[in-house]
Amino acid sequence: MCGIVAYIGPQDAVPILAEGLQRLEYRGYDSAGLAVVGRGGELKVRKAKGRVHECVDALPARFKGSPGIGHTRWATHGEPTDANAHPHVSGTVAVVHNGIIENAEELRAKLTADGVEFSSETDSEVLAHLIARSGAAELEEAVRQALTAIVGTYGIAVVDSARPDRVVVARNGSPVVLGIGDKEMYAASDVAALVGHTRQVVHLDDGELAVVHAGGFRTFTLDARATAKQPADIEIDAASYDHTGHEHFMAKEIHEQPEAVERALRGRLDPRFHTAHLGGLNLEPREARAIRRVKIIGCGSAYYSGQIGAQLIEELARIPADAEPASEFRYRNPVVEPDTLYVAVSQSGETYDTLAAVQELRRKGGRVLGLVNVVGSAIARECDGGIYLHAGPEISVASTKTFTSTCVAFALLALHLGRIRDLSPSDGRRIAAGLRALPGQIREILAREEHIASLAQELSRSPGAFFIGRVRGYPVAREGAQKLKEIAYLHAEAYPASELKHGPLALVGPDLPTVAVLPDDDLAGKNLATLGEIRARRGPVVAVAHTAPDPKITENVVLVPKNEPELDPILLGVPLQLLAYHAAIALGHDIDKPRNLAKSVTVE
Secondary structure, eight states: OOEEEEEESSSOHHHHHHHHHHHTGGGOOSEEEEEEEOTTSOEEEEEEESOHHHHHHTSOTTOOOSSEEEEEEOOSSSOSOTTTSSOEEETTEEEEEESOBTTHHHHHHHHHHTTOOOOSSOSTHHHHHHHHTOOOSSHHHHHHHHHHTOOBOEEEEEEETTSTTOEEEEEEBSOOEEEEOSSOEEEESSGGGTTTTOSEEEEOOTTEEEEEETTEEEEEETTOOEEOOOOEEOOOOGGGGOOTTSSSHHHHHHHTHHHHHHHHHTTTEETTTTEEOOGGGOOOHHHHHTOOEEEEEESTHHHHHHHHHHHHHHHHHOOOEEEEEHHHHTTSOOOOOTTEEEEEEESSSOOHHHHHHHHHHHHTTOEEEEEESSTTOHHHHHSSEEEEOOOOOOOSSSOSHHHHHHHHHHHHHHHHHHHHTTOOHHHHHHHHHHHHHHHHHHHHHHTTHHHHHHHHHHHHTSSEEEEEEOTTHHHHHHHHHHHIIIIIOOEEEEEEGGGGGGTGGGGOBTTBOEEEEEOSSTTHHHHHHHHHHHHHTTOOEEEEESSOOOTTTOSOEEEOOOOOTTTHHHHHHHHHHHHHHHHHHHTTOOSSSOTTOOSSOOOO
């Protein structure tokens, strides 16, 4: 949530900040702003509710300078207004902040009693006043002192027109990355803002600060101990953040799924032993055989992919497995067992609820693997090992290619654990062949987009929908319902098909369609019986299936190629992405930036 960009160097900061903020728009925001130090030493600030381009287009011609900081805000304290937008200013100090200050009201009361006047409703403004009121000689010391008074999460960037040779940044629970240039430096909350300027980055850890000059940087902790950071190279280029050839990033990313799956599989299938080669797990075969349970944690689509992953692990490795929302897991004082393998799932690798759960697990001695898409992200660094998805940047808020790639990663993990345990070579060969077939089969589904779009047109005219599936089909239905809610803003509920008759059937009627996930498995007959109950109550049905059901049940069918039964859920989810996308198109919604949502949720 929110976005931060900072620059210091010989160039005018404004175009760099504006470009970086535009690249961070996908994270979700409601207002934007910039602050730069002008050539005369004056602090220039512009901020407003609305889009980045609106703020930038309204800048006066002489709004130039360096260093500078920029921000896109996603409201947590105070409504989206010009006053509540960042940067926040106190005297010569300007601050941008991602996160939540939990003791803001207490600090605000103390500052108000000391005569400070606040101009916003935000928690973030407290930081600006604390820094400005410090008597420290150096800006970095003033920031450090202010942060010792803060309880909560933050990613911040600070400039001071009285000390224009530096930018100070800090991280605790909200990402901050430095970009290294030639006699110039950058900072941001996401490498997306930096890819047009540098290939060398430094990720800050929680509780770490950096003072950044044009010629370099220095990092240290909240207790003023120096830290040593080594730059890492990033391979992503600016073209990855362009939706050229597609109307929306979501459409681009749906159509990138065959290539994303190919990358997820590349070099990871072992044809000799019919298993998966996953060196990044840091898990020896003897350790893998000692696992008695697998617990998967994630939020939103990551949680639903974890449900698919749990089924794969149980079916192929015969290890009890289940998935749970990370946001709930971290608060219920879970029993952490030494023979349980924990798997944390996060596209960004920065999801705060998941990161906090991982930290709690590590504190209690749990072994944690990470399934993330961003190399060097916080969750990746916190975990004992893991699997990178290699899906490439995903810009649209609604997860598509990373969801599919995560499911593929779980299939690889299940195959790896299964072959170490009791999965036969013939079954290993069968699953590996099924995985290799996935990219081509996804292309077959994408070729049916026009038909799916016509079904979505009909769906968009309804007030909402049920999504149903049994066993393997149920988490697919949950993810399908999530997509329809996220971008089409239609109420959607997912149920196990067997549960429909235990209450929800009361809502079924001509005005409420049901989207049914129908794999061709040993539960097909039971699923068709459930659809018969729906049709008996004149409920419309859209079926996503391997074979078309009786036309008396429904003629609205999306046919999906059949793979191995364990892998079928990976394919059955793809049409539901297109269904939600085209329903949102029909309703005229902002596809890539759905209301109230953010791509990387770094607050509670």
